[in-house]
Amino acid sequence: MKLTRKDFLRVLAGSAVAVGAGTLVHAVGSANDKESAGSTVGKKRWGMAVDLRKCREEKGCDLCSRACHRTHNVPQIPDRAHEVKWLWNERHDKVFPFQQNDYTRQALGETVPILCNHCTNPACVRVCPTQATWKRTDGVVMMDYHRCIGCRYCMAACPYGSRSFNYVDPRPYLGTPNPDFPTRTTGVVEKCNFCEERLADGKQPACVEACPRNAMVFGDLNDGNSPIRQLLSGRYAVQRQPELGCGPSIFYLV
Amino acid sequence: MIMLDKAFTGSGRYWGWIAFLLVLIAVGFACYLRQLEYGLGITGLSRDVSWGIYIAQFTFFVGVAASAVMVVLPYYLHNVQQFARITILGELLAVAAVTMCMLFIFVDMGQPARVLNVLLYPTPHSMMFWDMVSLSGYLVLNLVIAYVMLAAEQKGVPAPHWIKPVIILSIPWAVSIHTVTAFLYNGLPGRPLWFTAILAPRFLASAFASGPALLILLCLALRRLTTFDAGHEAIRRLGVIVAYAMTVNVFFLFLELFTALYSGMPDHAEPFAYLFFGIDGKNGLVPVMWLSVVLALAALLALLVPRFRRNERVLALASLAVFVSLWLEKGMGLIVAGFVPSPLRTVTSYAPTAPEWGIVGGVWAVGALMLTLFYKITVSVREAD
Amino acid sequence: MGDRPLIYAGLFLFVALVTLPVWQGIAAQSSTVGPELKAPAHKKQCVAPRAYMREAHMELLMAWRDGKVRKHERHYTAADGTVYNVSLTGTCLTQCHGSKEKFCDRCHEYAGVSAPNCWGCHTSPPAEPGGVAAVAAGGMR
Ligand code: SF4
Ligand code: SF4
Numbered sequence: 001m002k003l004t005r006k007d008f009l010r011v012l013a014g015s016a017v018a019v020g021a022g023t024l025v026h027a028v029g030s031a032n033d034k035e036s037a038g039s040t041v042g043k044k045r046w047g048m049a050v051d052l053r054k055c056r057e058e059k060g061c062d063l064c065s066r067a068c069h070r071t072h073n074v075p076q077i078p079d080r081a082h083e084v085k086w087l088w089n090e091r092h093d094k095v096f097p098f099q100q101n102d103y104t105r106q107a108l109g110e111t112v113p114i115l116c117n118h119c120t121n122p123a124c125v126r127v128c129p130t131q132a133t134w135k136r137t138d139g140v141v142m143m144d145y146h147r148c149i150g151c152r153y154c155m156a157a158c159p160y161g162s163r164s165f166n167y168v169d170p171r172p173y174l175g176t177p178n179p180d181f182p183t184r185t186t187g188v189v190e191k192c193n194f195c196e197e198r199l200a201d202g203k204q205p206a207c208v209e210a211c212p213r214n215a216m217v218f219g220d221l222n223d224g225n226s227p228i229r230q231l232l233s234g235r236y237a238v239q240r241q242p243e244l245g246c247g248p249s250i251f252y253l254v
Numbered sequence: 255m256i257m258l259d260k261a262f263t264g265s266g267r268y269w270g271w272i273a274f275l276l277v278l279i280a281v282g283f284a285c286y287l288r289q290l291e292y293g294l295g296i297t298g299l300s301r302d303v304s305w306g307i308y309i310a311q312f313t314f315f316v317g318v319a320a321s322a323v324m325v326v327l328p329y330y331l332h333n334v335q336q337f338a339r340i341t342i343l344g345e346l347l348a349v350a351a352v353t354m355c356m357l358f359i360f361v362d363m364g365q366p367a368r369v370l371n372v373l374l375y376p377t378p379h380s381m382m383f384w385d386m387v388s389l390s391g392y393l394v395l396n397l398v399i400a401y402v403m404l405a406a407e408q409k410g411v412p413a414p415h416w417i418k419p420v421i422i423l424s425i426p427w428a429v430s431i432h433t434v435t436a437f438l439y440n441g442l443p444g445r446p447l448w449f450t451a452i453l454a455p456r457f458l459a460s461a462f463a464s465g466p467a468l469l470i471l472l473c474l475a476l477r478r479l480t481t482f483d484a485g486h487e488a489i490r491r492l493g494v495i496v497a498y499a500m501t502v503n504v505f506f507l508f509l510e511l512f513t514a515l516y517s518g519m520p521d522h523a524e525p526f527a528y529l530f531f532g533i534d535g536k537n538g539l540v541p542v543m544w545l546s547v548v549l550a551l552a553a554l555l556a557l558l559v560p561r562f563r564r565n566e567r568v569l570a571l572a573s574l575a576v577f578v579s580l581w582l583e584k585g586m587g588l589i590v591a592g593f594v595p596s597p598l599r600t601v602t603s604y605a606p607t608a609p610e611w612g613i614v615g616g617v618w619a620v621g622a623l624m625l626t627l628f629y630k631i632t633v634s635v636r637e638a639d
Numbered sequence: 640m641g642d643r644p645l646i647y648a649g650l651f652l653f654v655a656l657v658t659l660p661v662w663q664g665i666a667a668q669s670s671t672v673g674p675e676l677k678a679p680a681h682k683k684q685c686v687a688p689r690a691y692m693r694e695a696h697m698e699l700l701m702a703w704r705d706g707k708v709r710k711h712e713r714h715y716t717a718a719d720g721t722v723y724n725v726s727l728t729g730t731c732l733t734q735c736h737g738s739k740e741k742f743c744d745r746c747h748e749y750a751g752v753s754a755p756n757c758w759g760c761h762t763s764p765p766a767e768p769g770g771v772a773a774v775a776a777g778g779m780r
Contacts, residue, residue: 126380
């Protein structure tokens with residue numbers, strides 16, 4: 001094949017356009033903080049590993065969930081349609097769909113604590129039209145309840161069902177609210193905040209602290225020496241539906 | 255707005271219709287005030303099915319709005335003279351439909367007082383931002399075009415030259431509004447029903463069927479109620495457009511069904527199973543979908559056989575069937591079933607509540623009122639000629 | 640000329656409607672003396688000068704709000720160097736002004752401003768007998 005100069009230039013221009021378009025699409029598609037887009041050196045990525053073996057042994061335990069909901073004034077709404085949940089137990093086969101065979105389903109009938117995955121490439125952040133939800137450089141996916149317009153686009157986008165909407169005024173369902181944390185108002189979306197208010201004080205998340213078996217290990221995934229990384233390098237762990245590309249920061253030790 | 259006065263003279267029937275619409279609007283507004291106070295808990299929405307009839311109706315009417323292009327394009331690019339008298343009807347229909355879309359988005363918001371946050375914190379990586387940009391642009395384009403054309407007609411002068419490029423611009427813009435609306439849905443991980451590259455083409459096909467179908471009905475109504483006659487030829491041509499678009503739409507739906515069902519991949523097949531058969535006894539949408547299918551097939555039969563299509567009565571019935579069929583499929587089924595099963599594999603039923611219907615009815619009435627006034631003005635201007 | 644009574648009636652109605660707030664005020668026997676706001680006994684200085692706070696407290700609160708939620712700014716250094724926890728309930732109310740009802744509402748009601756919707760989410764500290772709540776540190780919000 002003979003490549004004339006004209007052809008060559010045409011190919012060159014074509015690839016330039018392709019690269020440019022690619023960059024553009026990528027820029028539109030990626031919603032992370034500018035700073036966090038670069039290298040991860042020196043940056044934190046908070047994450048959590050849950051030892052499902054321990055949860056299994058404490059069948060039916062929900063201390064983590066209760067601690068979370070008490071700490072963050074999450075209402076207990078009896079109507080399933082209007083429920084608000086940050087951290088709760090869900091059946092294993094619903095959390096890991098298509099990951100069990102016909103014969104293990106029974107054995108894995110136990111529940112799994114689930115929460116927002118604080119994804120590295122969060123779909124919720126990508127779609128939010130107001131940046132009311134965004135990703136911090138330390139990996140926490142935050143919510144700004146002052147800014148949320150309640151469009152619920154993030155709920156459609158999150159492939160893990162981590163988000164709840166305040167369909168009704170949550171306050172009547174609170175009991176005695178924790179005075180150190182605000183409540184929410186009707187019409188905004190909420191979810192787990194990885195206890196960012198406690199992290200700021202150097203504390204561990206409330207669920208981690210509440211677990212008597214230390215089944216939850218919290219730490220910096222970018223730090224090779226952190227306990228969570230040690231744990232993950234020693235045992236087989238799975239994320240929820242990693243094939244969706246969100247990059248969950250919650251790991252389950254099976 | 256010299257022409258506005260034309261909307262204030264009319265027969266008793268005209269005023270009766272206006273009064274009826276105003277009552278619907280008042281009822282819708284009252285329901286909305288209730289929703290504002292109580293929250294969206296007043297609707298049938300839930301944690302699992304978090305978008306319902308508001309967003310579905312929004313999607314459907316984006317299609318109606320975009321369909322104006324089906325009269326504008328043949329007339330301005332292919333010089334189809336029969337459409338000369340009805341392009342403006344299409345553009346005015348687009349204005350009313352886009353307004354309805356915006357209202358549907360608005361009533362769906364949990365914190366409507368903060369709506370300006372979308373502009374205060376523009377977020378290009380959100381498709382909702384682009385949808386807002388394209389919809390408002392389209393509204394302005396059509397308002398300008400319709401007003402300028404009508405004013406020229408009233409004065410009996412040719413339209414100014416600068417309007418031509420604006421009209422040409424409105425053609426790709428119409429395609430863009432429905433493409434971006436499809437992007438709202440089909441860029442989401444974990445919603446397999448929407449995760450299909452032909453969602454935008456599907457939206458456009460259904461738009462180009464439902465919009466002209468509505469336009470046929472409107473033209474026939476205008477002929478019966480006023481002195482305005484779009485002409486048999488224009489209506490016949492609209493019928494051909496509906497026939498083609500509806501065929502393509504049904505073909506696309508068939509492609510979706512084949513891909514999902516033949517591959518047998520559960521998360522692609524389940525939403526369709528839910529739509530057409532129900533899962534775990536939850537089958538609220540099953541009659542809706544089958545009715546849509548039956549209407550679509552009946553309409554296709556009537557539209558594809560030229561002998562039937564040329565009969566205006568049959569054409570009117572077929573157009574009605576197309577409109578209702580797509581309204582059920584796109585204005586309800588497609589959006590709701592996107593949430594079934596939920597990411598946590600739960601099947602949750604959804605049905606609009608009475609106040610929700612009240613609000614939807616109010617928005618329709620706003621659209622119908624706008625359309626009535628617009629068409630009244632247009633017809634009066636033409637009568638004066 | 641037959642329109643004259645109608646015109647006068649219309650004018651009267653207009654004036655009556657426009658001055659309605661005045662009549663309402665008189666009927667409600669509101670005085671023109673503003674509410675007395677008690678300064679906290681143990682503090683002399685707010686996070687910003689009094690005049691500024693009176694005019695622009697919402698701006699400060701919004702800056703605190705965005706700073707804390709979005710920029711990780713959890714502390715505020717006042718002009719005199721004192722460092723405060725950024726917290727509406729924890730600092731403004733618990734440490735100085737007591738409760739929403741005693742402080743915010745009284746002025747807002749008098750001035751007829753519809754209060755902002757802070758209190759849809761934020762809570763007023765539980766009322767404690769003896770006025771101002773103890774300056775218990777540690778209140779986060
Ligand atoms: S789990 Fe859902 S809500 Fe949490 S960061 Fe990921 S996409 Fe967002
Ligand atoms: S509901 Fe709130 S957080 Fe979610 S996408 Fe809309 S504005 Fe963003």
